Amino acid sequence: MSLNSRTMAKILREHFIGETPVIKNVPEHKAFISSLKSDLEKIKGVDISSYYSSRDKDPDTVCRFSVQEEDDRFRYYRSDSFTIKFSQENELLIKHYSDNTIVYQVEQIYAFIDKLKVAYGEKKALRLKKEKINSLKQQAIIAKVKEIAKEDRFDFYTREYERKLKLGIRLEGGIIEVDIPYKEFQEMLKDLRSFIHNVRELQKSGFTFKLKADSGHRGYGWITHDSL
Structure with missing residues (x-):
């Protein structure tokens, strides 16, 4: 449909x-x-x-x-x-x-089909506009993450979805993934550095987290901090 x-x-x-x-x-x-x-x-x-x-x-x-x-x-x-x-x-x-x-009236059927085609066109235009806006937000998110990764020395990868960008961060013991909704990306980026810092500090204090297994660089499109 x-x-x-x-x-x-x-x-x-x-x-x-x-x-x-x-x-x-x-x-x-x-x-x-x-x-x-x-x-x-x-x-x-x-x-x-x-x-x-x-x-x-x-x-x-x-x-x-x-x-x-x-x-x-x-x-x-x-x-x-x-x-x-x-x-x-x-x-x-x-x-x-x-x-x-x-x-x-029979003519209403033909006019109805024309109206549907107009609605399809409007839907497509709205989708393309949304995709363009999301693309700009993705670029802004990745640029900020690169800045933080270079300074705080961590590797990361990203996955782009319709409503969010998934950020994978390599920490000691594995990978932690964070979902960044496009609607809230500015607020979340403000807290990203402190979030990573807090996780690292908790790890040093002996806290353990259920992290995603790290199989190396292959398959994720990693961006390494020393390449930035």
Whole structure:
């Protein structure tokens, strides 16, 4: 799923509004759905599914399709899936998991797909902006850690995640890892030097810690203090 369920429910609720639903008599259902599938197949980024549920009395009166979101981070597409069918009252419905809404004009379906593509674009722009900000924060964290490592003489490595940077510090007896959330990185960096100092002092006093095993430089991308 590309958009979260709350966002999708809001889009469905706000988009499909009207006074008179699309209503077709039972004998018209099959031809209507067939025509709709043909139109949807022509839209870029829309994929018609051949899957049918055992609960479908007549598969030819059900249209399942997905709208794909291009994601350059992966080799595949993310997508949101929908089902279009008629209710027992012969009203045309569009369904996304547990969310159902009535279709008041067929054109609303095509406009809805366009709206999803806009939402995908906005989501991507927001993600790229967030990644850029996080990248700047990562650079700031690493620069500060290098400064402290050079002065306090310790080796370290970093691992970058979506919401945090993991810092591995080589101490006597093993490696201690610290998670630095991007939202709080400035506050945590202020206390990093004193934290490392306190751990070292406690070790000297006889305290022991459960540290991660240190297998040497291989595999972690260590930055050594004497290389700074």
